[in-house]
Amino acid sequence: MASRTYNANPFFSSAFFAPSVGEKIDNATAQAQAKAEELKVKGEKMAGVYGDKAYNKLQDAKEIVKDTASVNPTGVDLYARFALAGALGCAITHGALTPVDVVKTRIQLEPEVYNRGMVSGFRQVIAKEGAGALLTGLGPTVAGYSVQGALKFGGYEFWKKVAIDTVGIDSARENRTAIYLGASAIAEFFADIALCPLEATRIRLVSQPSFASGLFPGFARIAREEGVAGFYAGFGPILFKQVPYTMAKFAVFEVAQEKIIAATGKTKDQLVGSQLTMVNLAGGLIAGMAAAVISQPADTLLSKINKSKGEPGQGTTSRLITMAKQLGPAGLFTGIGARLFMIGTLTAGQFMIYDDIKRALGAKGGAEIQKVPK
Structure with a gap:
């Protein structure tokens, strides 16, 4: 900005004063204005330097926040989130359906006693042992299926990604069912x-209420x-049940x-x-019904x-064969009504909770190989 010019005041100018009062006033005013202009220039320079630094720092902070929010988790971080979502989904659903599982x-185990359907089974258990009996095995159920859910859902996403990376995305889409x-x-x-150890404890507590007072004593x-x-002892049956069920x-x-x-x-x-x-609930219900029949x-x-324990020297395989012969096809599907209800509801809930928690944790998608619509 140009400096303002101060002219000598003719009223105070006089040949009789050397220097006159007017000149002194004009000189002082001019010096003060020059000093002010000098300070103003310095201030503007400082403000420019520090203002630019402050602005740049602000922009850097914004970029950091933006980048942090936009970058999806990868590697161990990503699969840990899948595992956590799976653990919560399985623990919540299995825990909530413990009463149904008890009746089932x-x-x-006692079809000669509990032979009038699921609703009557609830009434029989409550009349005989009290309502608290419906929560028998809740501890091992929650603990066991938390671990199982973490490894199942997290492992599924991991192995699906491994398969896609191995065969390529185009081949994976063409063979997606085999990869699933x-x-x-x-x-x-x-x-x-x-x-398996927690499931063995749960079943022992449900089948023998006097066996132990809870998870840790039973274990x-x-x-x-x-x-x-x-x-x-039940590892073979649990694989025979759970692997086809999960597939x-x-x-x-x-x-x-899809x-x-x-x-x-x-x-x-x-x-x-x-x-x-809604998609997850509907898809989960369909999947649960199919899985229940296959694994029953x-x-x-x-x-x-x-x-109960096996006879001395009796192997697991021989016990299974003997039991299957004794039960026959009809016996093997005992309780299918209760299990259809339980597994259909449970699976629908699992996929809904899993996907909601997964998205809330920022672990969106996973390895997607569904056919892309044209």
Whole structure:
């Protein structure tokens, strides 16, 4: 900005004063103005330097926040979120359906007593043992299926990604059902290693209410009296039950979800939260029904073999064969009504909770290999 010019005041100018009062005033004013202009220039320079720095810092902070919010988790971080979502989904659903599982197990183990359907089974258990009996095995159920859910869902996403990376995305889309089946089978195998001891404890508590007062006493008693073999006596049946169940569960769900989304005329990314929830519920219900039928015979054998200890020298395989012959086809499907209700509801809830929690944690999608609509 140009400096303002101060002219000498003619009123104070006089040849009689050397220098005159007017000149002194004018000189002082001019010096003050010059100093002010100098300070102003310095201030503007400083403000420019520090203002630019402050502005740049602000922009950097904004970029950091933006980048943090937009970057999706990867690697261990991503699969840990899948595992957490799976653990919560399985723990919540299995825990909530513990009363149904208690009645279902009683029907399988004592069909001569509990032979009037699921509703009557509830009434019989309550009349005989009280309402609290319906929560028998809640502890091992929640603990066991938390671990199993983490390994199953997290493992499924992991092995699916491995398969896609191995064969390529185009080949994976053409063979997606085989990938769904393979990834779920591998994931379930490792999940069952963790689940089996807790499932053995749960069934023992349900079948023998006086066996122990809860998870830890029951677990400790089996370990003390039967050792590791007691926990894994049902490992064969649990694989026979859980692996086909999980294969059907994930493969049918993926196909059902794909068909349901295609019927909407949109892609998965175009669906809002409530629409995705309904898709997951519908797909999960269909998958649960299919999985329940496929795994029912093994579920019955698992309940039977964990009810009590085997005879000395009797192997697990021979026990299973003997039980299957004694039960026959009809006996192997005892309690199918209760299990259809339980597994259909449970699976629908699992996929809904899993997907909602997964999205809330920022672990969107996973390895998607559904057919892209043309």
